[in-house]
Amino acid sequence: MENELHYLELSELSQLIRTGKVSPVDVTRAQLARIETLDGKLNSYAHVAAEQALAQARQAEAELARGEYRSPLHGVPIAVKDLFWTQDMPTTAGTTIYRGFVPPEDATVVRRLKDAGAVILGKLRMTEGAFAIHHPDLPAPVNPWGAAHWAGASSSGSGVATAAGLCYAALGTDTGGSIRFPCAANGLTGLKPTWGRVSRHGVFELAASLDHVGPMARSARDVLYMLCAIAGHDPKDPTSLPGACLEIPRIDETFKGLRVGVDESWLSDGVDPAIQQGLQQIMAFVREGGGVLQSVRMPDTRAVSTNWEQHCGVQAAIAHEATYPSRAAEYGPALSRLIDGGRELSGLAYQRILLAAQRFTGAVDALLNQVDLVLAPVQPYAAPTYEQLADLALDPEANRRLIQFTSPFNVSGHPCLSLPYGCTQQGLPLGVQFIAKKGAEAVLCRAGMAVQRVSDWHKQHPPGI
Incomplete structure (x- = not known):
């Protein structure tokens, strides 16, 4: 069973469970056995909740037997980044400071996943505090496509576990690219929703105005299923957008009638030829699927990507006030440097950063009134080696170029x-x-489904895993 099931898409497994062809208990046992076999080398899980997961699977099986169907996630084993509060297991946020902390309640998104009938396998490893680097005293997840290569920023455990068939989808967060980077590094599909579309209540902050909660999975359809379970207004998060949880829309899986903006110079400047070739293939899919490619000029992303670390650092300093600098010795060097930089920045300098962010946001809003989507790479090259990543940390311009296609849209x-x-x-x-106007997640998922209907890239998996 394990060999037949572990690389199914969530939507495929969901159908098998709903029709009674697969038992939630059996598939959960298979996932737990696979985690036990493989994760000693991959380090994707910070905590495996075997007993709780099996209890949830038994409950799902009993409910489905009675005809009580909750959602497409009912009985499906997933996992969540260790940034989300879970009242029945520890939440450490990739730190040593919070080792052993068991929150008093579930994060809103975790509660919504449970309400949808999902089986929560456990908590996934992440960088310290959701910044760039793992705490030096904690294991880092290993990219199943190549152990010497980056697994992709803070949601690395979510990327590794999903790519290696250790869960069917995962929750991640994205403050400067930390859903999109691990998806690119691990061959996955991931959505950074509109800011406020998904509640952040019960989620450890890195930078409140830049943090986004979203799903990581194997296909655009899977991402949509996850989004519909977690999105919607939350009274406990005053920054969440109004509106109820989303219904799964009927989607035309083509580009028919969609206008896709392309800025050729933005897509080619410093971007590896292999990535440029892939972008050309996506453009061909747009044309063949009835869409229109429209030449656009992307607003300059240099200022917001250059400013991103200071922008993040000021807010991280606020998020960590209770423990930093009072417990600074327990922090790793990367997060310490970020917070120190935020604490040292003047109010005038921060205001300039905010004004640049407002100008950029307005310019992107205006552009997305002309087109439905904008096409871009996730990063200008494939996942770097850890040696190359260490060099990037010493070169501000090289680091800016790494995040130039992701961080501007967190801002x-x-x-x-x-x-x-x-x-x-x-x-x-x-x-x-693809980048879309605020609230247009359904259009993004439509574009993703259109690509994945005519390609099999999302069905490729790490060799030998």
């Missing part, structure tokens, strides 16, 4: 969908993204 709050589109000659996955 502006626009939704983005990351898709896999093949591999390098060395066998490393590559990623592309």
